[in-house]
Amino acid sequence: MGVHGKFDGLGRFADPSVLILTSLADGPKHGYAIMTDVADFSGVSMEPGTLYGALSRLERRGWVRPLATEERRRPYEITATGQEVLAEQLSTMQQIVRIGRLRTATAWGT
Amino acid sequence: MRHMLAARLSRALVGCYPRRWRQRYAEELLDVLDQHHAGARTVLNLAASALGAHLDPAYRTERLPMIRLHKNAFAVAAAVIAGLMVLVLLAGIVVWQDNLGNDGPPPSLSQGVFGVSFSPDGRTVATINTSLEIWNAADLARPQRLGYSRGDIVSGTDPAFSPDGRGLATAGGKTVILWNVAHHPGRPAQITVLPAGPGGVGAVAFSPDGRVLASGYDDGTVILWNAADPARVTRIATLARQAGGIAALSFSPDRHLLASASDSGAVVLWNVAGPARPAITATLRLTVPAPPAQQGDFPDVALAFSAGGHSLTTIAGNRTVTLWNVTGPGTATRITTVTGNSIGSGPVAFSPGGRTVAGAPVTGDKVALWALP
Numbered sequence: 001m002g003v004h005g006k007f008d009g010l011g012r013f014a015d016p017s018v019l020i021l022t023s024l025a026d027g028p029k030h031g032y033a034i035m036t037d038v039a040d041f042s043g044v045s046m047e048p049g050t051l052y053g054a055l056s057r058l059e060r061r062g063w064v065r066p067l068a069t070e071e072r073r074r075p076y077e078i079t080a081t082g083q084e085v086l087a088e089q090l091s092t093m094q095q096i097v098r099i100g101r102l103r104t105a106t107a108w109g110t
Numbered sequence: 111m112r113h114m115l116a117a118r119l120s121r122a123l124v125g126c127y128p129r130r131w132r133q134r135y136a137e138e139l140l141d142v143l144d145q146h147h148a149g150a151r152t153v154l155n156l157a158a159s160a161l162g163a164h165l166d167p168a169y170r171t172e173r174l175p176m177i178r179l180h181k182n183a184f185a186v187a188a189a190v191i192a193g194l195m196v197l198v199l200l201a202g203i204v205v206w207q208d209n210l211g212n213d214g215p216p217p218s219l220s221q222g223v224f225g226v227s228f229s230p231d232g233r234t235v236a237t238i239n240t241s242l243e244i245w246n247a248a249d250l251a252r253p254q255r256l257g258y259s260r261g262d263i264v265s266g267t268d269p270a271f272s273p274d275g276r277g278l279a280t281a282g283g284k285t286v287i288l289w290n291v292a293h294h295p296g297r298p299a300q301i302t303v304l305p306a307g308p309g310g311v312g313a314v315a316f317s318p319d320g321r322v323l324a325s326g327y328d329d330g331t332v333i334l335w336n337a338a339d340p341a342r343v344t345r346i347a348t349l350a351r352q353a354g355g356i357a358a359l360s361f362s363p364d365r366h367l368l369a370s371a372s373d374s375g376a377v378v379l380w381n382v383a384g385p386a387r388p389a390i391t392a393t394l395r396l397t398v399p400a401p402p403a404q405q406g407d408f409p410d411v412a413l414a415f416s417a418g419g420h421s422l423t424t425i426a427g428n429r430t431v432t433l434w435n436v437t438g439p440g441t442a443t444r445i446t447t448v449t450g451n452s453i454g455s456g457p458v459a460f461s462p463g464g465r466t467v468a469g470a471p472v473t474g475d476k477v478a479l480w481a482l483p
Contacts (some may be wrong), residue, residue: 031142047152048120048142049159052135060168072141 014044016054017063018093021078021086024064030073031055058082116148116204123156126193128169150204157197161190227268229275236269236278236291242298244291259289259298270314270323277301277340279323281311286325288340301340307333313370315359322346322385324368326356332370334385346385352378360413360422367391367419367436371411375426379442392442394434396426421445 023029023037031051039045055076058064063082067075078086120143124136146152163169227236228247235245235253242259267281276292284306289298309329316323316337323337332349354374361368366383377394396411412425415436422434422442433445 031138032145035142035146047155048139048146049152049156051142052139053159053162056131056135056163069138072137074138 014042015089016046016050017058018086018089019044019046020051020054020058021063021082021089024076024078025083025086028067028075028077030070030075032073034076113148116150116153117143119153119200119204120148120156123153123160126157126160127163128166131163131169150201153204154197154201157194157201161194164190227271227278229271230273231275234271234275234291236271236280238267238269238280242269242278242280242289244298257297259300267311267313270316272316272337272340273318273320277316277320277337279314279316279325281314281325284308284310284327286311286314286323286335288323288337288343290340302343304335304343305345307331309355312356312373313359315361315368317361317365317382318363319365322361322365322382324359324361324370326359326370328355330354330356330372332356332359332368332380334368334382334388336385347388349378349380349388350390352376357411358413360415362415362419362436363417364419367415369413369415369422371396371413371424371426373411375411377413377422377424379422379436392436394422394424394432394442394444396424396430396432 019038019042020034022041023034029037031048034055035046035048035051055064059066059076061081063079063085064076065079067077121140124132124139124143127136143152226238229235233246233248234256235247237243237245244256244258246254246256269278269280271278271291276290278289278291278298280287280289286304286307288301288304290301291298304325307325307327308331309327311325312328313326314323321336321338323335323343324332325335326332330351330353334346334349336344336346349370352370352372353376354372356370357373358371359368361382366381368380368382368388369377370380371377375396377396378390379392379394380388381391382388414423415421416423420435420437422436424432424434426432430447432447435443435445
């Protein structure tokens, strides 16, 4: 659990859009598969309301694209624009991580 | 229960999204909800998301053009506030459902268990300490407490399950209480409190068809009740008093005989084929051995009909096990008597069919099981 337990998961901090785009980066997935995948790699348990709120916004911005429905399940695919946006977001986050680590190390001497 | 309610609320909330949003996403969202373990958080999250979708211009304009929005601003605001209040209320109900029956710490079993009873299918156990507690005993190694009743029941009498396992009769002072333990096992619900009897209740038993309830009192009286409708129990008959206080009651499998044992060592066999006109068919004298007479001992009396109803096994003073032939009309003959080591010094109980006896000391944590010939 570690930090997840202490701070109630990354849910309070993490942007659901980044989590969804990261989940779709290795291939198309339908709604429930995204939820379980996000929970697996980040420990964030995303509620269905949050998931579909974010999916509808991502779709409107053209960052994800719906594929043909299989039974009742519709897989989503990340678009080329979506991949660019994700790469940008991740390098920003990396920058934050780098600076954050540096500053906490200076402040706490770890 | 909580998850069923939360799942139903979640599905209903999908209908609260804007129409165009629903046309596009509702089916998928319902599919995800089918697989998701819904809780109070899911409900609140969906409510917030549905509200967010309504405020989203992409979905709002289509239904509420700016001019109409201005005109209807008050109506919309009122509807949104009313909707939110309803949701908060519903979320409250979900949380309340979760906590109901489990508020406050359960009474400690170390205060002593006065009575215990297995359900007919053996999967549930009811115990009496200072309240009625229901246990899931499907896994005997790990019984789980399902819940307990409110209010105090202080009684040394074993409760009795109805034959279908849905009802339970407990004794409290001079009254018998009927409980529904099937609807919410975690929350035994009182169905009715029977009128007070002439003394403290010493034994309760249901007939095998569940239609007659017998209650025995410490003044030697037995009352038969019509329990066909647990909500409206009526007195059928009061049996003539016998010497001593009633300590055990048992119906024969065909419900024609009722055996009532008193702590003075007499067992009366009643013909209750017509419960309104009960008649004594035989009186059995039990050989009560000299009690070990230690302080704190409560030698028990126990009764069990054989599965076929041809014989009756009695235990007196925790030492003398007697098998009686009760097939002949109006008679009962002693088949055999075994006097052995004391089966504990506390309560004794038969397994269904009377083949096994369980005996427990008053203190300590061991129960002895005896197989009968």
